[in-house]
Amino acid sequence: MDADVVIIGAGGGGAVAANELGQKGIKVLVLEAGPWYGNKKWPDPNADHGAVSSSSYEDLSIEILKKNFTDLEDDMNNFEYGKFRWGPANREKPSWPRIQGDRGFSWQNSGVGGSTLHYFANSPRAFPEAVDNVWPISYQELIPYYEKVEAALPVASAPSTPKEDIFYYGAAKAGWELLDSKDVRTPGYRPQPNAILRPNLNGEGTESVNPNLQPVGCTLRGHCVNGCHIGPTVEGVAKRSTLVSYIPRALRTGNVEIRPNAFVIQVLTDADNEGLHAAGVLYRDTWTGEIVEVRAKVVVMSAGGVESPRLWLNSDLPFNEWVGKGLINHWFDCVSGIFDEEVLLDAIGIGEIKPFVGQNAAARFDYPGLGVAETFGFSPGLYSSLLYGTSYKGNSIYNRVTETEPWDVEGLVTGEQLKVFMKDYKRTLSILIFTDDQVNPNNYVTIDPVIKDENGSIPVIKYIPNKIDQEKRNELAYISSDILRKAGAKIVIRSNWPPDIFIHIACTMRMGYVTDTNCEAFQVKRLFIADNSVLFNGLGGPNPTLTTQALAVRTSEKISELYFS
Amino acid sequence: MENSENFISNGKYNYRYLRLEALVNAMIPRTPDLAQLYGTNMYYGALDFLTAEYLTMVLNYIKANILETMNWEERLSSSLIRFTMLGYYSEWFGYGTTRLNNPNQRILEFYPLSWEQVDYPGPAFSYISYEKEYNQINKEILNEF
Numbered sequence: 212m213d214a215d216v217v218i219i220g221a222g223g224g225g226a227v228a229a230n231e232l233g234q235k236g237i238k239v240l241v242l243e244a245g246p247w248y249g250n251k252k253w254p255d256p257n258a259d260h261g262a263v264s265s266s267s268y269e270d271l272s273i274e275i276l277k278k279n280f281t282d283l284e285d286d287m288n289n290f291e292y293g294k295f296r297w298g299p300a301n302r303e304k305p306s307w308p309r310i311q312g313d314r315g316f317s318w319q320n321s322g323v324g325g326s327t328l329h330y331f332a333n334s335p336r337a338f339p340e341a342v343d344n345v346w347p348i349s350y351q352e353l354i355p356y357y358e359k360v361e362a363a364l365p366v367a368s369a370p371s372t373p374k375e376d377i378f379y380y381g382a383a384k385a386g387w388e389l390l391d392s393k394d395v396r397t398p399g400y401r402p403q404p405n406a407i408l409r410p411n412l413n414g415e416g417t418e419s420v421n422p423n424l425q426p427v428g429c430t431l432r433g434h435c436v437n438g439c440h441i442g443p444t445v446e447g448v449a450k451r452s453t454l455v456s457y458i459p460r461a462l463r464t465g466n467v468e469i470r471p472n473a474f475v476i477q478v479l480t481d482a483d484n485e486g487l488h489a490a491g492v493l494y495r496d497t498w499t500g501e502i503v504e505v506r507a508k509v510v511v512m513s514a515g516g517v518e519s520p521r522l523w524l525n526s527d528l529p530f531n532e533w534v535g536k537g538l539i540n541h542w543f544d545c546v547s548g549i550f551d552e553e554v555l556l557d558a559i560g561i562g563e564i565k566p567f568v569g570q571n572a573a574a575r576f577d578y579p580g581l582g583v584a585e586t587f588g589f590s591p592g593l594y595s596s597l598l599y600g601t602s603y604k605g606n607s608i609y610n611r612v613t614e615t616e617p618w619d620v621e622g623l624v625t626g627e628q629l630k631v632f633m634k635d636y637k638r639t640l641s642i643l644i645f646t647d648d649q650v651n652p653n654n655y656v657t658i659d660p661v662i663k664d665e666n667g668s669i670p671v672i673k674y675i676p677n678k679i680d681q682e683k684r685n686e687l688a689y690i691s692s693d694i695l696r697k698a699g700a701k702i703v704i705r706s707n708w709p710p711d712i713f714i715h716i717a718c719t720m721r722m723g724y725v726t727d728t729n730c731e732a733f734q735v736k737r738l739f740i741a742d743n744s745v746l747f748n749g750l751g752g753p754n755p756t757l758t759t760q761a762l763a764v765r766t767s768e769k770i771s772e773l774y775f776s
Numbered sequence: 777m778e779n780s781e782n783f784i785s786n787g788k789y790n791y792r793y794l795r796l797e798a799l800v801n802a803m804i805p806r807t808p809d810l811a812q813l814y815g816t817n818m819y820y821g822a823l824d825f826l827t828a829e830y831l832t833m834v835l836n837y838i839k840a841n842i843l844e845t846m847n848w849e850e851r852l853s854s855s856l857i858r859f860t861m862l863g864y865y866s867e868w869f870g871y872g873t874t875r876l877n878n879p880n881q882r883i884l885e886f887y888p889l890s891w892e893q894v895d896y897p898g899p900a901f902s903y904i905s906y907e908k909e910y911n912q913i914n915k916e917i918l919n920e921f
Contacts, residue, residue: 283866283884291837293879303878305838316858370909371909372903431904432899433903565903592862600858601858625803626802626803627805630893631810634818636896709854
């Protein structure tokens with residue numbers, strides 16, 4: 212045995228499971244496909260193989276993290292060769308391929324921290340009505356796990372900068388209520404519950420991180436998506452990706468070893484009187500191509516909504532018609548408003564919104580039954596490509612907006628018009644929409660029957676929302692436009708994103724269908740799932756990470772009770 | 777990855793490169809009218825900031841990623857638009873003489889002029905002075921409703 216438990220993936224779910232199991236004295240080996248930023252054993256993680264693994268808190272280095280995370284958006288977030296791409300650490304090699312619809316991309320990160328490296332750290336709970344009498348477990352059962360993760364990250368109410376100020380102004384003027392509960396049952400707006408240390412030069416309110424630290428907290432510099440490195444130590448970094456929250460804590464248990472650059476290509480099983488059960492994995496070293504076998508008593512899949520079903524299928528595990536099926540994606544949209552300086556001065560006392568100032572998505576609007584709308588803003592390259600360069604409605608110059616539609620422009624914005632709109636970048640407010648889309652077996656992740664890369668048959672992602680999803684999304688676009696208008700926007704632009712922008716990829720290995728309520732696979736004992744794929748549905752629209760993390764805590768308890776008590 | 781392929785070894789003005797130039801020029805053109813209204817820096821467009829070179833570089837990555845059997849050219853039309861904007865409005869042109877190097881070997885030599893066009897000051901350490909609390913906003917701004 213190389214470990215008690217091997218965890219596949221050090222992202223939003225896997226890092227939490229590693230810590231929880233490590234805290235219980237269980238020996239854990241985490242295999243992560245991508246690089247490790249901010250660690251002395253990999254001073255230049257994109258250029259050199261570096262060490263094989265690290266299991267020491269002392270290896271973490273804020274100096275190296277600050278060197279790795281450059282604040283530059285093409286360097287960090289270019290979808291093909293950025294440090295936060297879905298690909299190997301070595302940036303001379305291409306990213307890992309996926310087959311998906313024409314206009315989209317799947318925005319995920321490899322690396323210790325996974326997609327929490329670029330995430331906005333938004334940490335709302337599921338809508339209770341989307342869980343109760345729907346999931347195989349109750350909302351009430353989730354609450355203690357939510358509370359545990361909220362305290363550990365920690366989660367707090369986001370502070371406000373001009374882009375949130377103007378959103379609150381518009382939402383209040385549009386007649387919506389301010390929500391004051393974490394358990395959202397009625398529509399309204401609220402400061403974002405997020406996992407970002409409060410701007411706080413005294414270190415107050417951050418004791419749960421580590422009493423020995425002197426965290427400076429968030430400086431509102433607007434680089435959540437490009438990689439936060441603000442803090443005196445790795446563990447004290449303001450945005451609480453698992454790279455800086457659960458991973459350091461896991462290392463401090465002394466029971467957790469993490470190997471980056473290790474792409475798991477097969478789950479190994481044994482059959483005995485217990486039946487078919489997981490026995491280990493094979494992984495491929497992404498630098499050398501060497502295949503390594505690892506044996507463990509329990510295997511946890513935390514490879515994400517695309518790679519977990521892919522790995523199941525590539526491992527020839529028993530047929531289950533729900534593996535990969537039921538993909539939800541919250542079919543995003545984006546609605547933006549451009550404001551005049553005088554209007555902003557009147558409304559919020561400052562003439563600019565500055566999308567690059569403040570936490571990237573710090574105010575939200577929740578509507579159980581429809582979904583979510585949240586503000587967002589960041590540096591201009593990504594911002595323009597998402598606002599004006601992403602649509603499935605074609606070029607806006609060919610789209611006639613009807614009188615009943617509350618926006619002025621719909622679709623791609625190019626040419627002189629793009630330059631005119633981007634000239635007003637500093638007075639633009641954008642709202643991101645997440646639709647409460649429905650689980651549908653016709654939306655899925657599978658493997659291509661022919662095409663392989665070095666890690667096996669490549670994933671195919673298919674997602675076509677239905678009419679109800681479309682209606683909900685439209686309604687959210689109307690509400691968002693109305694908020695922008697009420698706030699005083701002179702021009703409203705609806706991007707109308709294609710369904711194939713994959714960001715909240717979930718429900719491809721659902722509890723109740725692929726796993727039991729302990730998140731253990733029905734057909735393969737000792738194989739657990741701790742990532743977005745195990746969610747039963749799209750939570751009603753809320754960002755999935757917190758719920759996945761809460762479940763990962765719960766699953767770790769189950770693993771400990773079932774196999775290590 | 778040979779990023780310099782197609783516009784150095786094969787000659788910059790091959791057919792594929794010209795097509796990309798036409799694309800980026802249509803996406804983000806030179807705009808003399810805007811220059812008259814708002815100042816000289818608004819004249820420049822994607823041809824001036826070599827966004828076609830950027831696209832060529834990105835395409836070489838995508839080509840290496842997507843296996844021959846996949847019909848990649850067809851799939852890329854919309855990605856090209858997104859990448860044109862990322863190339864133009866991100867820091868990329870500011871890598872100057874190192875812009876075509878492997879991404880690990882680029883050095884930001886200056887801020888791109890596109891940032892001036894949108895009045896983006898570049899990364900800053902802190903904007904803490906903008907901070908407000910929701911309650912404060914509620915009092916100052918929202919109490920009228």
